[in-house]
Amino acid sequence: MKVFVASVLAICSAQSYAKTVADVRVDGLLQMSPARAFETIGFQQGQGYDSSRVHEAVNSLFATGYFSDIEVFEEDDVVIFKVVERPTIGRIEIDGNDMISTEDLQRGLRLSGLEEGELYKPETLNQIQQELQRQYYALGRYSAQVKMDVEALPRNRVALNINIEEGVTAKIVHINIVGNKNFSDEELTDKFQSAETGYFNPFSSADEYSKQKIQGDLETLRSFYLDRGYLDYELISNQVSVSADKREVYVVVNINEGLPYSINDVSLSGSLPISEDRIWKHIDQKAGDVFSRKQTTEIMESVSSELGDDGYLFTNVNIIPNKLPGHKVDLTYHITPGPQVYVRRINFSGNSETKDEVLRREMTQFEGTLATHTKIQSSKRAIERLGFFSKVDLKTRPVPGTVDQVDLDVSVEEQPSGSIQASIGYSQSDGTVLGFGVSKRNFMGSGNKLAFNMSRTNQTQDYTLSYDNPYFTVDGVSRGYSLFYQVSDHDDDDVEDYDLDRIGASVNFGYPITDTQRLSFGVTVKNTGVDLGSNPSLETQAYLDEYGDSFDDVIANIVWTDNDIVGGLLPTGGVSHRVTLDVATPVGDQTYAKIGALSQAYWNLSDDNLWLFHLKGRAGYGFGYGDTDRLPFFENYYAGGVYTVRGFSASSLGPRNTYSDDTETDSIGGNMLVAATAEVIFPMPMVEDHSSVRTSIFLDAGNVFTDYCYSGSTSCEEGFDAGEIRYSVGFNWTWITPIAPLSFNIAKTLNDKEGDDTDVFQFQLGTTF
Structure with missing residues (x-):
């Protein structure tokens, strides 16, 4: 709230010239330093001022976020800014959370500017409250309630008390797929992470609703149809209905199946640095076969690996489908091999106990040699067989300023040996x-x-x-x-x-x-x-x-x-x-x-x-x-x-x-x-x-x-x-x-x-x- 004393505005507006400031004073500062306040106001003793400069000064002060109220008035040619600072957050207490850890909640609050010692902003608090509510909804906790209480503390501070009632996870009572003609609901939902509630598995959480699980199930449903040649498959809509007591969920998925496509022809295009026979041996699709996205993806990966064994690690293999009348499709594998690359350096990280030489002697891919997919993968496998590490990752990283060199970064996570x-x-x-x-x-x-x-x-x-x-x-x-x-x-x-x-x-x-x-x-x-x-x-x-x-x-x-x-x-x-x-x-x-x-x-x-x-x-x-x-x-x-x-x-x-x-x-x-x-x-x-x-x-x-x-x-x-x-x-x-x-x-x-x-x-x- 901005308050300007009428005398200041009246004086400034009645005179056609700017008044001269005898002095500038700021009252009410607790958190902001006087030097910063005067710098923000922008005018000082001996300078002229009018109503526009006062407006600019007040806007600048508000823009810092420190103040909830500002009054400006003149007294004996002294311009006085009387400010009310926002309180700072002295304490944050979180209670009732189990599904979302306190550490995660505190990290989210920090990213939103709510942290002990920071300024208290009610509008930010409301946004966080709504976001927490949305997160619990996404986890299926529709009965969850998030309450935030603000308690006044001495020295212009406040305590934030976040009380969470997580409620219970809503159970999926029914999953209904509408529009399926060629496959039953049981066939379509067999690989779903979500399942209708039942008594056959009391330890399973599959019947607990989760937005993330449903999104994954929708992708599983899409893959089901594409892997069987239904290139025209379309997800029309999906709706989630919640019962009045917020304990039961009904999921309805509307789809358009289309019809399956069969392969008419398979061809290659692009640049082929190796013989076509080496590529064709990986392509087991032929005319008359039903199209399968899974099969096609596996072929693309195997072709990429084949070229990777000749040093073309950054090969791109894309499939170009061309739909034909009669639900047939031509498939073209377009290959962009890129340059052959060599390994400049092999770098190890994460091995705080194990010496580099222990990992290096397991490598079948060497520095200064042509990078090959098979040798990189066999190196990874050999390090895993040591049994010293719970996780092994190998990544190729292009060397800046070159097009034919990479560094091989080997990252491990040690486990007790x-x-x-x-x-x-x-x-x-x-x-x-x-x-x-x-x-x-x-x-x-x-x-x-x-x-x-x-x-x-x-x-x-x-x-x-x-x-x-x-x-x-x-x-x-x-x-x-x-x-x-x-x-x-x-x-x-x-x-x-x-x-x-x-x-x-x-x-x-x-x-x-x-x-x-x-x-x-x-x-x-x-x-x-x-x-x-x-x-x-x-x-x-x-x-x-x-x-x-x-x-x-x-x-x-x-x-x-x-x-x-x-x-x-x-x-x-x-x-x-x-x-x-x-x-x-x-x-x-x-x-x-x-x-x-x-x-x-x-x-x-x-x-x-x-x-x-x-x-x-x-x-x-x-x-x-x-x-x-x-x-x-x-x-x-x-x-x-x-x-x-x-x-x-x-x-x-x-x-x-x-x-x-x-x-x-x-x-x-x-x-x-x-x-x-x-x-x-x-x-x-x-x-x-x-x-x-x-x-x-x-x-x-x-x-x-x-x-x-x-x-x-x-x-x-x-x-x-x-x-x-x-x-x-x-x-x-x-x-x-x-x-x-x-x-x-x-x-x-x-x-x-x-x-x-x-x-x-x-x-x-x-x-x-």
């Missing part, structure tokens, strides 16, 4: 099971792995120290060492009665075959000592009677791996295979061999990597040769537990030992192992961050068998028997904690037999299954 591992459990066979380990897969940022592990049960103690350098040479030859010591003390009458001491060391070298395949060679030297108790089983007694009770063995091993798994501790895709051969050579006291295989694969069931299908299989076979006619009993395979068949106690399945009296038998393992797992991985309901939490439903199967039974055993059967395979189903929950992976399994055995030990609940901290 070290862990303290622990496990605890209890079973009838092993008693209390304790485990502890410290490992660092990226030791001091070098990419080398250092690990120490120990485990202890009522019968065994295991200690292992290992170190592995995956780049012992610049060519990718790896070298690893390990030391191990195991003590087994079986002195309980209920279990196998012997003590086993093993100590040894190993060294291995690995050679890269391809980007994913590796061949490793190693040698292990170990000493094994067996001390029988007072009541050993007939199997163990027979073996020691024949071969002795102390063994110095030299074991050669060969390992072939093909690993293309990505995702770190919680894989999201890829396939891996591992085949091992361990041979106890004639240099030592025993001669035997063990062959093992492990394969697993992940398939994405959704684009967001939250729904996955996982298959895992493991097999092993051991045998004696030369002077040793069977696999030593202490080298047997075991089944049961979290690594093979969950729901059965650890190492409890398979052939059982034999006693001359009525001592209770226990699993002695076998020289043949088969185990498999199939699981569906799905996002846990009500969890927003799925990067560290994983849930799955699994089916496990497996057992161990033997092809050498002790002659005095009446229960042992030699050879593989598919009817003895054990099965279990269950639920797994895994959480990657800051310390180590934490895993729970609840399993139900499907065909346990008399004598089998079962565990419904199994817990583990330190290793994911």
Whole structure:
């Protein structure tokens, strides 16, 4: 409000000349400095003034935003500006918000000029109130209310109290599509994020209305028709109706389907720097096919990648459709390749712990060479396989002032590569099971792995120290060492009665075959000592009677791996295979061999990597040769537990030992192992961050068998028997904690037999299954 004292205006208007200012005074300043106020007024002592200059001064003062009222009057040739400053914001309090975080609200207020210490502007407050209301409406909270109270504080300050009642999210009662003739509503809405409310999935939020979800569903609907050739598809309108109580929403979508188009002809145009045959091999469309936008997009991407492998990274491939009578269409792929480009520099960011050289040695795209799409993508994949990073992005950036050079920017987000591992459990066979380990897969940022592990049960103690350098040479030859010591003390009458001491060391070298395949060679030297108790089983007694009770063995091993798994501790895709051969050579006291295989694969069931299908299989076979006619009993395979068949106690399945009296038998393992797992991985309901939490439903199967039974055993059967395979189903929950992976399994055995030990609940901290 602007107030001018009449005497000033009257005097100025009655005189044909401007009055001379004897002095200028500003009363009421609190926030604005006097110097700025006088500068804004624009005239001072000794200058002439009239009504127009007074108007200009007042307008300038108001334009600063500091004042809510200004009065101007003259007293003894002194022009006095009496101002009332706007109050400043002394405090902002937000209460009642849950869906929108306080931090986000505060950030939005700051961008709008509402912050503690800033001037209070009622008009801005009203705009923010309306905007908050709109945001809650967009989230489906039509019953939400936003109230803003202003409280006066001392020293011309105010407190803003923002009280939010978020209400409840309106439920989608019905989605009605009008105009569809060729497809049912169920077919059209099958891929919608939104769904009508129902009782079949109480944990789902699909029936909660959201403007963003509806907009995405409308685009999904458009893609549905374009992918089936309906080039004339048109979204006429979409309406959202809200019930009186603002708890129910009705969505109506009006469309015009049109008719599907078939392809009449496919041609190429533009500049083709490579042979047409290389381009045509990616185009699988032909005359008579129904047009599909999805197929066309995939072709454009593959053609662009083909040219990208020749250095044309900035190739533009556009599709030019020409509609013809009879609902036919000619397709022309127009190609603009641009210049061939070279990589000037490769820059890394985000690797605060990992050294640049660890990432650089995984790059198949080098500086100073032609930039190719395949090498850039394989470099990204190789860095992801390291398992040190939760996210890897590679982007090409043109070099300013050039047309044929790019910089390759590699951005990573590191995830913990070290862990303290622990496990605890209890079973009838092993008693209390304790485990502890410290490992660092990226030791001091070098990419080398250092690990120490120990485990202890009522019968065994295991200690292992290992170190592995995956780049012992610049060519990718790896070298690893390990030391191990195991003590087994079986002195309980209920279990196998012997003590086993093993100590040894190993060294291995690995050679890269391809980007994913590796061949490793190693040698292990170990000493094994067996001390029988007072009541050993007939199997163990027979073996020691024949071969002795102390063994110095030299074991050669060969390992072939093909690993293309990505995702770190919680894989999201890829396939891996591992085949091992361990041979106890004639240099030592025993001669035997063990062959093992492990394969697993992940398939994405959704684009967001939250729904996955996982298959895992493991097999092993051991045998004696030369002077040793069977696999030593202490080298047997075991089944049961979290690594093979969950729901059965650890190492409890398979052939059982034999006693001359009525001592209770226990699993002695076998020289043949088969185990498999199939699981569906799905996002846990009500969890927003799925990067560290994983849930799955699994089916496990497996057992161990033997092809050498002790002659005095009446229960042992030699050879593989598919009817003895054990099965279990269950639920797994895994959480990657800051310390180590934490895993729970609840399993139900499907065909346990008399004598089998079962565990419904199994817990583990330190290793994911």
